[in-house]
Amino acid sequence: MRKCMKPSSFFLPVTTASVATLLMLMLNQAAAQDAQRPLIPLLKAEDIPTLCDSTLTTLRKRVSALEKLSPAHAKDSKKVLTEWNDLQIAFEDLQGPVDILNNVSPDAKVRSTTEACLIDLNKLSTELFQNEKLYARFKAIQPVDPVEKKLRQDILYSFDDTGVSLAPEKRARMKAILDKLNELSQEFARNIRDNNQKLTFTPAEVQGMPEAYLARAKRDDKGNYLLGFDYPDYKPFMESADNSDARRRYQIAFANHGTPKNLPILKEAMDLRHEMATLFDLPSYADLVTRRRMVKNPQTVDKFLTEVQTAVTQLEIKEIEELRVFKSETLKTPLAETRLDRWDSEYWQQKIKQSRYKVDQEALRKYFPTDAAVPWILSVSSTLYGVEFKRVEVPVWHPDVQYYDVIDSSSKKRIAGIYLDLFPREGKYGHAAAWATRGVSTLAHRTPVSTLVTNFDRNGLNSDELETLVHEFGHVLHGVLSNTKYVTQAGTNVELDFVEAPSQMYEEWARRKESLTLLAGFCKSPCPTIDDALLQRLTAAHNYGRGIRYARQLLYAGYDMAIHNDKADQEQPLAVWQKMEGATPLGYVPGTEFPGQFGHLMGGYAAGYYGYMWSEVLALDMLSRYNGKLMNPEVGHLYRKDILSRGAEKPAGEMVSSFLGREPNSKAFFDEISGQRLH
Numbered sequence: 001m002r003k004c005m006k007p008s009s010f011f012l013p014v015t016t017a018s019v020a021t022l023l024m025l026m027l028n029q030a031a032a033q034d035a036q037r038p039l040i041p042l043l044k045a046e047d048i049p050t051l052c053d054s055t056l057t058t059l060r061k062r063v064s065a066l067e068k069l070s071p072a073h074a075k076d077s078k079k080v081l082t083e084w085n086d087l088q089i090a091f092e093d094l095q096g097p098v099d100i101l102n103n104v105s106p107d108a109k110v111r112s113t114t115e116a117c118l119i120d121l122n123k124l125s126t127e128l129f130q131n132e133k134l135y136a137r138f139k140a141i142q143p144v145d146p147v148e149k150k151l152r153q154d155i156l157y158s159f160d161d162t163g164v165s166l167a168p169e170k171r172a173r174m175k176a177i178l179d180k181l182n183e184l185s186q187e188f189a190r191n192i193r194d195n196n197q198k199l200t201f202t203p204a205e206v207q208g209m210p211e212a213y214l215a216r217a218k219r220d221d222k223g224n225y226l227l228g229f230d231y232p233d234y235k236p237f238m239e240s241a242d243n244s245d246a247r248r249r250y251q252i253a254f255a256n257h258g259t260p261k262n263l264p265i266l267k268e269a270m271d272l273r274h275e276m277a278t279l280f281d282l283p284s285y286a287d288l289v290t291r292r293r294m295v296k297n298p299q300t301v302d303k304f305l306t307e308v309q310t311a312v313t314q315l316e317i318k319e320i321e322e323l324r325v326f327k328s329e330t331l332k333t334p335l336a337e338t339r340l341d342r343w344d345s346e347y348w349q350q351k352i353k354q355s356r357y358k359v360d361q362e363a364l365r366k367y368f369p370t371d372a373a374v375p376w377i378l379s380v381s382s383t384l385y386g387v388e389f390k391r392v393e394v395p396v397w398h399p400d401v402q403y404y405d406v407i408d409s410s411s412k413k414r415i416a417g418i419y420l421d422l423f424p425r426e427g428k429y430g431h432a433a434a435w436a437t438r439g440v441s442t443l444a445h446r447t448p449v450s451t452l453v454t455n456f457d458r459n460g461l462n463s464d465e466l467e468t469l470v471h472e473f474g475h476v477l478h479g480v481l482s483n484t485k486y487v488t489q490a491g492t493n494v495e496l497d498f499v500e501a502p503s504q505m506y507e508e509w510a511r512r513k514e515s516l517t518l519l520a521g522f523c524k525s526p527c528p529t530i531d532d533a534l535l536q537r538l539t540a541a542h543n544y545g546r547g548i549r550y551a552r553q554l555l556y557a558g559y560d561m562a563i564h565n566d567k568a569d570q571e572q573p574l575a576v577w578q579k580m581e582g583a584t585p586l587g588y589v590p591g592t593e594f595p596g597q598f599g600h601l602m603g604g605y606a607a608g609y610y611g612y613m614w615s616e617v618l619a620l621d622m623l624s625r626y627n628g629k630l631m632n633p634e635v636g637h638l639y640r641k642d643i644l645s646r647g648a649e650k651p652a653g654e655m656v657s658s659f660l661g662r663e664p665n666s667k668a669f670f671d672e673i674s675g676q677r678l679h
Helices: 016-027 043-066 077-104 106-131 130-142 146-162 168-193 211-216 231-240 244-253 261-277 285-288 298-331 343-355 370-385 463-480 499-509 530-541 544-560 573-582 611-626 633-643 650-659 667-674
Strands: 199-201 225-227 387-390 402-408 416-420 431-436 449-451
Touching: 043 077, 043 130, 077 130, 077 146, 077 343, 077 431, 106 168, 106 199, 130 650, 168 261, 168 573, 199 244, 199 499, 199 544, 211 231, 231 244, 231 343, 261 285, 261 573, 285 298, 298 343, 298 449, 298 544, 298 611, 298 667, 370 387, 370 463, 370 633, 416 544, 431 463, 431 611, 449 463, 463 499, 463 530, 499 611, 544 573, 544 611, 544 667, 611 633, 611 650, 611 667, 633 650
Parallel strands: 416 449
Antiparallel strands: 199 225, 387 402, 402 416, 431 449
16 A cells, blocks of 8 residues: 655754754755755654644745735746645645654654644645635646646646535535544554554464564563564464464454444544535545546446456355365364364465465565565666665664665666665554655656555565565655656556556566566575476465455455445444455454454545555556566666656556557456466
C-alpha cells in the first residue's frame, strides 16, 4: 500500500529557537532552486504545535493572495496554476514530514502531536476546496496544453467532491463530515499502531518454530515466549507453529487487535460516508468515489468481482479439500473426522509446499539475507531505469534508518531521495508501505523524496517478504522517478485503482531467474544461489493456493463495497463481515472482529479495495511488454518514460495503452488465477 510531504537542505533536529527559521526555509522551498538535499526534519514534540500553527497561518495568507489575483492574471492559466502549485508545495512541506513521523517516530509524544497537526491540516484542506472564489478562478482559466487541461479538471473535481457547489447548509455539513472522518481515521490507526499487547506462549506451544525465530523472541521470567502483532512475529507463527490451539489463539487476537474501539469508529465512518453521498443526491458512497476512478461506477466493480468469483470459487474449494486430505494423511486421522479451520490454512499450505515442492519459507532466509536483498533491488532498479543510488549519512529518526540519493545515470544529477526504515519497533507502523513524502515539481525545481517502511526480519527474508520488498519499492520508484511539472500530479497521485499496478508488476522481479540469480552477488558472506531446480519449485509453491489467495482478496473487496453501498447506513460492520466470511468455505471464526483492524477502510481505500485486483489486471498486462526479458533496460527506460515519469499528467488508461502500444486487457490476470499464465 502507498501512503500513501518535505523540507529543504540539511535539517538538523529542531529546537524551539530554530522553529521560525525552519518555517521560513520550508515555506520558501517552492521558490528556491533545489540545489541541496531535501531531508525530513527531526521535529521535537514541543515544537510541532508552534510549527503547525505558524504554517497554517501562512497558508491561509497564500490562499487569500490567490483569491485576490488581479483581473489581468485571474484568467491566466500559467499564473493561476503556478500560484496553486506554490500553495500545494507549501502545504506538502508540512504535511509530508508530519505524516511520516506520525507513523514511524520512536517518540510517542511526537506521534501524538503530529496526529493533531494532521487533523488541522485536513481541516484546512477542506476549507480550501470549499472556497468559492478559488473555484471560480479555476473555472475561468483556459488551459494551454493537455497537462494543464487535466490538472484543471482534477482540481475542479476536488472542489466539486468537497462540496463547493452545494447549498450553504449542505456545504457546512460536508465540511463537518470530512473533518470528523479525518479524526476517526487517525484514531482508528492509532488504536492499531499503539496496541503493544503481548501474547504468552509456552515452549510446547511454539514447537515447529525455527530456532532463529525463537532466539530473537522475548521471554518472560518463566521461559514463556512473548509475541506481539508485528508481522515478523505473527506470520511465521501461523505458517510453522505445530500447535493448532496456539495458532487459533494467536489468529483471534491478531484479528481483534484494533477492537473493541475500532468497530464503532468504522460504523460511524460508514454512516458519515453514506450521508456524504446523499448530500450529492447519490445513492451510495461507492457511487460518489468511483466516478473519479478508472471504473467510473460501482456497477463496473460488481461486474469485475463477479468475474473473479467465477474464476476462483471452485479452485478455492478444491485447494481447501486438498489441505484437509493432506492434514488427515499427515496426522493419520479419519478423513470424515478431519476438518480444516481458518487458522490451519497457512500452516497446511506451507506443509504441502514443503512436501510437494521442497520449499521451506524459513530456510529461504539464507538465500535472501536482508542486508543483501536491499542493495540487490537497488541494483536491479539501477539497471532497468537508468539511475544510481548513493548511500549518504544524514540525520534520521532512528539508527536503523538509511538514506540514499537517487542519481540519474545520464545527467549525473541528483533527482530524488529515499529513506528506508526496514525493521520493527514499538509504536511504528506495523505493515509495509511507501510514503510519497515529497512530490516532484519541475516548475518549482523541486525533487521528490519517498520513504519505505517495512517490518522485516533483520537476518533474512523469505520469498513472500522479498516480494513485499520489491512491491513497496515499486511504489518508491513511482514517486522518485516521477518528473511532473506540477506537484499534485507527481508520482502516485494517479487514480486509486491504478496506483498498485506499477508495484504489482514489479513483484515479478522477485520470482524470475534473471533477476533473482543476481542477489547472491550482494551477500557479505557466501549465500546459496537460486538454481533452475529451486526456481521451478519456488514458482510451483507460489502458484499453489491461488484460489485461497484470490478468494480472500475477493472477500475483502466485496466487503468493502458492501459497507459502502446504498444500504450502508442500515448495516453493522461486524454483522456484514460475519455473514460474508460465514459464506466462505472456511467460514467465520467466532469471536473475531476483523473489520476493526482492516486499516485500508479508514486509510484511503474505502470503496476502493477492489483496486488491488483491478490494478493487477493492468500490472500483468504491462508485464507482457517485456516479452519475458525482465532485465531489458530498453523496455525499462520506456516504462520509466511512459508510466513512472508521467505521474498523473495523463489518465492511467492512456498511459498503459501508450506503453503497451495497444488497449489493455484482462487475459493475463485470469490466466494467472487459472494457472495458465506463462512465467
